[in-house]
Amino acid sequence: MNSMKIFVAFILALITSTVFSQTQKFSFKQFEPKLHLKNDTTYVINFWATWCVPCRKEMPAFVELQEKYKNKKLKILLVSLDFPNQADKLIFPFKKKYNIQSEIILLNDPDSNSWIDKVDNTWSGAIPATLVYNARFRKFYEQSFTYDELESIVKPIL
Amino acid sequence: MQKLLFLTLGFLLAINTVQAGDGYSVGDKASDFKLKNVDGKTVSLSDYTDAKGFIVIFTCNDCPYAKAYQDRIIALDKKYKAKGYPVIAINPNNPEVSPGDSYKNMQQRAKEKSYTFPYLFDEKFEVYKTYGATRTPHVFLLKKENKDLVVSYIGTIDDNYQDPGKVQQQYLANAVESLIAGKSPDPEMTKAIGCTIKQK
Numbered sequence: 001m002n003s004m005k006i007f008v009a010f011i012l013a014l015i016t017s018t019v020f021s022q023t024q025k026f027s028f029k030q031f032e033p034k035l036h037l038k039n040d041t042t043y044v045i046n047f048w049a050t051w052c053v054p055c056r057k058e059m060p061a062f063v064e065l066q067e068k069y070k071n072k073k074l075k076i077l078l079v080s081l082d083f084p085n086q087a088d089k090l091i092f093p094f095k096k097k098y099n100i101q102s103e104i105i106l107l108n109d110p111d112s113n114s115w116i117d118k119v120d121n122t123w124s125g126a127i128p129a130t131l132v133y134n135a136r137f138r139k140f141y142e143q144s145f146t147y148d149e150l151e152s153i154v155k156p157i158l
Numbered sequence: 159m160q161k162l163l164f165l166t167l168g169f170l171l172a173i174n175t176v177q178a179g180d181g182y183s184v185g186d187k188a189s190d191f192k193l194k195n196v197d198g199k200t201v202s203l204s205d206y207t208d209a210k211g212f213i214v215i216f217t218c219n220d221c222p223y224a225k226a227y228q229d230r231i232i233a234l235d236k237k238y239k240a241k242g243y244p245v246i247a248i249n250p251n252n253p254e255v256s257p258g259d260s261y262k263n264m265q266q267r268a269k270e271k272s273y274t275f276p277y278l279f280d281e282k283f284e285v286y287k288t289y290g291a292t293r294t295p296h297v298f299l300l301k302k303e304n305k306d307l308v309v310s311y312i313g314t315i316d317d318n319y320q321d322p323g324k325v326q327q328q329y330l331a332n333a334v335e336s337l338i339a340g341k342s343p344d345p346e347m348t349k350a351i352g353c354t355i356k357q358k
Contacts, residue, residue: 051222053256054354081351083222083320111317113329116349126293126354142292
């Protein structure tokens with residue numbers, strides 16, 4: 001009986017850990033409304049991947065921004081373009097390593113030609129890339145950021 | 159003096175406009191280049207006197223998207239070289255930023271994968287700028303018209319980097335077929351997620 005309990009607990013733990021290590025997957029259609037939310041929050045949407053070196057390099061800037069402005073109406077959304085078959089394995093340790101508190105989602109929609117222009121028509125498709133928007137401001141950046149560069153964009157519009 | 163000022167101003171504006179429109183659009187005339195291949199020899203498009211055009215692909219060793227397309231690029235070269243449209247692959251990355259993309263590593267990859275096409279190193283990091291490549295892989299399909307090389311399609315290879323078996327649209331292959339049939343590619347431009355070109 002006892003071993004049964006242990007077994008159940010083990011299974012539960014396994015299920016829980018799986019759930020927590022999974023990143024929510026979105027098709028572009030599911031994701032698109034997040035690019036056009038109309039409220040008083042400022043959104044910083046960063047397109048990245050664990051394999052992308054410049055993305056990894058700029059990640060601490062986003063972590064710092066979230067931390068510094070956690071009492072402001074600022075939401076940072078990290079949109080991973082990792083390959084879906086590796087995403088769960090790679091994203092969870094990445095999140096821990098960089099101490100990421102912001103939401104991470106996986107955009108799994110391989111026909112990127114059909115949706116890149118809908119994010120911003122100036123985007124060539126290279127990552128990292130970041131969209132900053134709120135009710136009064138909208139700008140897309142196909143570039144890497146330092147913390148200071150990022151803050152100088154976000155701070156004045158909060 | 160005022161005239162000179164205006165002239166200078168106009169000149170500066172002109173330079174700015176050129177910079178803003180960096181790289182080629184469909185219909186532009188592409189320039190030839192002279193780049194070092196993995197076999198140590200230099201390659202120019204003018205070497206290919208019999209070609210009807212070229213599939214110029216900016217790609218590299220390290221980028222997962224570039225890797226995902228390696229075998230498809232070999233297949234495209236095998237198929238279309240015979241029809242007059244060989245693949246010319248160019249690595250635009252600076253190995254100081256991306257060590258996996260060094261010339262030595264390029265040689266190794268070409269050997270491992272038995273590349274059937276030249277794999278050139280954009281050593282001065284100029285050709286990719288002239289073409290306006292921003293990511294790897296990034297395709298520029300050129301068509302020979304008299305002595306000119308006309309850019310006929312810019313973009314991605316197909317609509318599924320993850321799984322060649324699930325491809326619905328063979329954008330590049332369709333574009334080449336269009337040129338062979340004497341038509342203009344449609345679409346003439348596509349986009350795709352890719353790795354940034356690694357430069358300081």
